[in-house]
Amino acid sequence: MRVLVLGAGALGGYYGGRLAEAGGDVTFLVRPGRAAALARDGLVIESPFGHAKLAAKTVLAADLQPGWDVILLTCKAFDLEDAIATIRPGVDGRTAILPVLNGLSHIATLQNAFGKDRVLGGLCKIQATLADGVVRQLNDWRWLTFGEVDGTMSPRVQALEAAYSKAIGVEAKAVPNVAQRLWEKLVHLGTSAVGTVLMRARVGEIVRAGGSPMLIEVLERNAAIAAHHGHPMPDAFMAEYRALFSDATSAYATSMLRDIEAGNRIEGEHILGFLHQAALRAGVEPAIHEMAALHARAYEERRAANRPK
Structure with missing residues (x-):
């Protein structure tokens, strides 16, 4: 199984690197600067499950050709259109695209771009970062869950699960209900995002404040x-x-809150905007979702004016 990973950052570097370490045929689609760094230093992973320094195969976008069984997408939602354009030359009739983005709307976007039979559903649970060229896993979260959107247990998802079976520090599972899993993640992530973005505080801080x-x-x-x-x-x-959401000791903070605190772009429309529109379709009182989505848009306006704080 030939696997192409878009990027070699925190998620792509970890999940792609662990598969390569286990003997998988993995190539990283990266920019020239990252390609040069990987050629010089290797792909370095620091993890509670063991450190690794790997020789990483890379390809640049200008040189990308078809022939991949799986393309793993780990980009942020706001980079999805660029990601689609970047991987398009590598997609052919054998390719399954596995996105592990937050939210749900990216599934339809990818299906519209490549066809429904080319797109899997996927989600991951991990805390990792890329710092000074090193992929650092921050705790013992290590899950990668994927499956066919229509619920079938196809040979290709079973083959990917088998490829990961010997990987250190990864619990990879093909499931017949990935759509349900994606909605479950959106329900809890969306709740956390609404609360932490509106209150600009972590879950435990919100609870202690009476929230x-x-x-x-x-x-x-x-x-x-x-x-x-x-x-x-x-x-x-x-x-x-x-x-x-009743735990006053919780230190849980969403990545969206951390990005706001750092002045970075956020996935506001992909999560909060999507939930607002889904609430309207469902006949669910939408006011708090509308307010959270508006808050995220206003933050992006401030950021564009170089006044994010």
Whole structure:
């Protein structure tokens, strides 16, 4: 199985690097500067599951040719259009595109660009960063979940699971219900994003300020949105996240909040804007989703004017 990874940053470098370490045929599609650094220093991973320094195969966009079984997309949602243009020369009839972006709207965007049979659903749970050219895994989160959007257990998702079976520090699983998994992630991530972006605080700080009822109300509304779209949340899932959003000791902060604090671009439309429109379709009271999406847009306006703080 030939795997192309777009980028060699925190996610691409980790999941691609661990597969290469396990003997997988992995190539990283990178810019010239990153290609030169990888040629000079190798792909360096620091992790609780063991460090690694790997010789990484790379290709530049100008040299990309077809012939890939899987293309792994780990970009931010706001870079998706550029990513589509970059990988297009490498996509042929054998290629499965595996995105692990937050949210849901990217699935339809990729299907429109390449066809429904070319696109898998995927999500990952990991905390990692790229610093000084080193991919650093920050805790023991290491999950990669994927599957066919239509729920079939195809040979290609089973083959990808098998390819990862010997990888250190990765729990990769092909599932028959990836659409449900994506909605579950959106329900809890969307709740966290609404709360932490509007309040500019971590979950525990919001709870200590008296905001647990607000967070749980958003959780319930997001669950109602998902149910309207055919994906009701399991009782155990709701119990888990009611507890999380009641935990005064939680240090949980969304990547969107961290990006706002750092003055970076955010995935506001992809998550908050999507949930606002989904709430309208579902007949769910949309005011708090509208406010969160507006907050994200206003932040981007301030950022464009070089006044993000």
